[in-house]
Amino acid sequence: MIITGDDPEYIAFVKTRLRDQFLMTDLGPLRYFLGIEVSSTSDGFYISQEKYIQDLLARVALGDERTVETPMELNVKLQLTDGDPLSDPTRYRHLVGSVVYLAVTRPDISYPVHILSQFVSAPTTVYYSHLLRVLRYLRGTITRRLFFPRSSFLQLQCYSDATWASDPSDRCSLSAYCVFLGGSLIAWKTKKQTAVFRSLPQGWVACYGLVDC
Template identity: 85%
Template sequence: MVCRLRRSLYGLKQAPRAWFERFASVVTAVGFSPSAHDPALFVHTSPRGRTLLLLYVDDMIITGDDSEYIAFVKACLRENFLMTDLGPLRYFLGIEVFSTSDGFFIFQEKYIQDLLARAALGDERTIETPMELNVHLRASDGDPLPDPTRYRHLVGSLVYLAVTRPDISYPVHILSQFVYAPTSVHYSHLLRVLRYLRGTSTRRLFFPRSSSFQLQAYSDATWASDPADRRSLSAYCVFLGGSLIAWKTKKQTAVSRSSAEAELRAMALLTAEVTWL
């Protein structure tokens, strides 16, 4: 006896691929084309403007200049899928969006509150900075945690929070290097980041409507900042007009033999990002 599946079943290995192929066939039939930079981003261009559709599993954002075409796309999606229109964008994958006449704010205040609730801190203290100055953590600092699960869970949550909080990019980069064997010292620095977030949970990124399209980029490096392998740290941020659109903190792949060499490696990393943008 053979059972032929006429549609994909949820949970099968091929189900995500089958779902994406089905969705892509529907949106390409109405005029969208997949972006060369991201296969889950679909673009439609016409004399009336440009329309963008971003897909993440079964959640999507539709935006653009052509309101009539957006209404047409929604009608086509309703004909093919069981779809719910949630209206103007306010919340997407833990990221909150607030629109004003001057621009857009993106933030993760609710995500931070949920993270603090899961962390179950025993006090209500707040701290002004996410990490102390000139701290160089080692893998041998402190006593190993009996159960590193909580540390790994919290650091993983902070990695996603750094999507809208560039101010914690550096401490999250440092703390994520010890997830394989965290110690009590590493956990204390993790709690410091959480207390910093408690006092700054309302901070937001602002994207003005009347922003120029001029790229401005800044890079920096710390020479031999890791006491274990003597590798330096690269960091950069990129602005499009007055909007911060890209940032990164990353350990360099090779040992720099001078501070000038470390700075040049950071500039090379930034140049590659600016060229791509």
Template identity: 75%
Template sequence: MAEELAALERTGTWELVPLPPRIRPITCKWVYRVKTRSDGSLERLFVLYLLLLLFVSGRSLSLISQLDVKNAFLNGELREDVYMQPPPGYSVPEGMVCHLRRSLYGLKQAPRAWFECFSYVVTVVGFSASDHDPALFIHSSSRGRTLLLLYVDDMIIIGDDSQFIAFVKARLCEQFLMSNLGPLRYFLGIEVSFSSDGFFLSREKYIHDLLARASLTDERTVDTPMELNLQLCPTDGEPLADPTRYRHLVGSLVYLGVTLLDISHAVHILSQFVSTPTHIHYSHLHRALRYLRVTSSHRLFFPRSNSLQLRAYSDATWASDPSARRSLSAYCVFLSGSLIAWKTKKQTAVSRSSAEAELRAMALLTTELS
């Protein structure tokens, strides 16, 4: 708490002022742990992340670094007047409140303010934002190309222009409080290891942490994440008295499904019952966890290749949802022979024929490719 308060004072996050009339200050509280990103929001970024790694593998680039911005949101300038009650444990004169000049974690404006600040800094040093994804910044010169990918306060820098990369790191350290994490090894819960033939992605550490949180009381394992041709309904079994643990575990599986193709269908089924899960649903969730127990050491391999051939496949089931009679769409996308994107998704409308279900699946795939 003392370190956080020191960072807030160092960046001039607020100034103490008397509370203006007819103004209600917002409240604040201390949060002592970082919540796991388990809402699936990484999905779009993951495809771009894989493309960058394939770019590195294909061109044999050795300059790939990972950096982290400390107290990232404190760097964003606020446009609006926001008044906040002093943090618990922070002594201020009576009647004084904090007039925020910079964003704080938890403010709705904070992500926008931080991204505007970061974008301005990297644009000044020579980067330009990608037309396809604003989180990707590109710099090209006669010495080579440099790519910077940002996810909240984590970033990776890839390129073959060592002089420019060193310049960028120095400028970022001047503007922000940075941590240079060295060569890329672990990014957003994904372990990365390079070899002469390509690279591997692993989630072994995350899976072990998840199994520890699940507190399974046995050591059983299974060969598949879900039974064949399983049909689950919302009314199966008695509702759980406390669905919190089910929701937490399914959310973690959603995050794992971003990199684990083999559990994507099981996660798709289990996530449909997070509002009112039952003991039956919870037992099938345990099966998926037991499958992860035996496959936790499995890794995704992406071979080194200079080819940029794109291949994509789609499929669909017809009226497979027993409650709503909606169909399922599924697709997978390969670049240079490497799997870079996949999804299983229930269709938004009822298809009147198997042909219509297939066309909807193709439309979903086309949207992903575009």
């Protein structure tokens, strides 16, 4: 159980009452939980999954030390017919599931994870090569973390962006957004739209406000 708050006396009271009812141990301030690392400083809190990435790279054993600057090449449009089917799709599915969990603290891989997770039912050699690129990107950016400042203005800001008919298989667009509460990034998502575009609607306005998180 994780207890949060800014009243140390009340937190101590809650812990005492819980110990009266349950067999529990006070492990102190939160530092590691389900693969997520939390570190506290005088300025705020940092959240990362550095050890989780290290363990994942060790399991994959890429065989080289290469890194890349971006998790996916620019303007890549994957199709169902790209590449040859993998003889054993288990590894691909396992790795996709791992990077999906990594996206909990790494908004910078949200887009490629969304794209590659669409092909878990029938992965191919091409999709697998793009997945390995994501892992090489993570290797080069393993120390990146989310920062939540202790003092910040409580104002919501949302940035969004969208493609237009970017999926070659169904001509659906992708939408993406990220939400800040003050200086803290609290929500983000990349999702395929349900509508199918045949032409650019008159008066279409796209918001290009995504920031480098």
